[in-house]
Amino acid sequence: METSSTKLDVFINYDSKMKAVDSKYSGSFSLRFKTIVRFLVRNPSGRETLVEQKIKPRELVSETEIPPFFLAEEETCCQYIASVLSKKTNIHSWIQGRIVPDISKDMIETSRLLEEKEGFLVEAEVEVVKEMVLLSINVNELESLRIQTEHDDCTICLEELLVGQREIMKLHCSHIFHEDCIIMWMRHNRSCPICRQNVV
Ligand SMILES: [Zn+2]
Ligand SMILES: [Zn+2]
Numbered sequence: 434m435e436t437s438s439t440k441l442d443v444f445i446n447y448d449s450k451m452k453a454v455d456s457k458y459s460g461s462f463s464l465r466f467k468t469i470v471r472f473l474v475r476n477p478s479g480r481e482t483l484v485e486q487k488i489k490p491r492e493l494v495s496e497t498e499i500p501p502f503f504l505a506e507e508e509t510c511c512q513y514i515a516s517v518l519s520k521k522t523n524i525h526s527w528i529q530g531r532i533v534p535d536i537s538k539d540m541i542e543t544s545r546l547l548e549e550k551e552g553f554l555v556e557a558e559v560e561v562v563k564e565m566v567l568l569s570i571n572v573n574e575l576e577s578l579r580i581q582t583e584h585d586d587c588t589i590c591l592e593e594l595l596v597g598q599r600e601i602m603k604l605h606c607s608h609i610f611h612e613d614c615i616i617m618w619m620r621h622n623r624s625c626p627i628c629r630q631n632v633v
Pocket of ligand 1: 587588589590591592610611614
């Protein structure tokens with residue numbers, strides 16, 4: 434029986450702001466890039482507990498002008514932006530492939546809206562969210578649990594596992610703990626407290 438497993442999800446969120454810039458009669462863009470790494474525990478009823486979150490914000494591309502010629506068509510605009518990103522950043526090509534068309538679309542739309550009479554800046558913001566999810570199954574059948582478990586106590590709090598209303602969580606190594614105890618433990622560790630097997 435599959436008791437729990439882990440899952441890695443990656444999302445890319447794109448957002449942008451347009452600003453008119455008086456000084457230049459052309460378009461520029463800048464790129465701010467944020468990496469968010471989240472570690473979550475999800476129980477069978479779908480409730481999620483955020484164990485850890487790390488955010489790394491970086492400004493990767495400061496205001497960079499795109500010559501008006503390249504704003505005429507999507508293809509040339511995408512090529513120009515891609516070449517800037519390749520030169521100035523080390524963003525993975527698959528992430529580049531997702532964000533370049535978005536920046537290009539914003540650039541071309543703004544350029545047409547302003548009819549090339551005003552300079553503008555597109556401030557692009559990209560968020561890459563990496564989510565590690567530990568999926569777990571609660572063990573509610575006390576009888577089968579008594580046979581399976583070698584520990585009657587939760588090794589984290591040393592209290593009995595099967596008393597009271599506390600949720601119990603089983604890791605994929607089959608070791609069992611109180612749900613709140615193992616979530617606390619996971620804030621500082623990524624391995625099972627009993628067998629040291631990695632959880633993620
Ligand atoms: Zn406990
Ligand atoms: Zn274990």
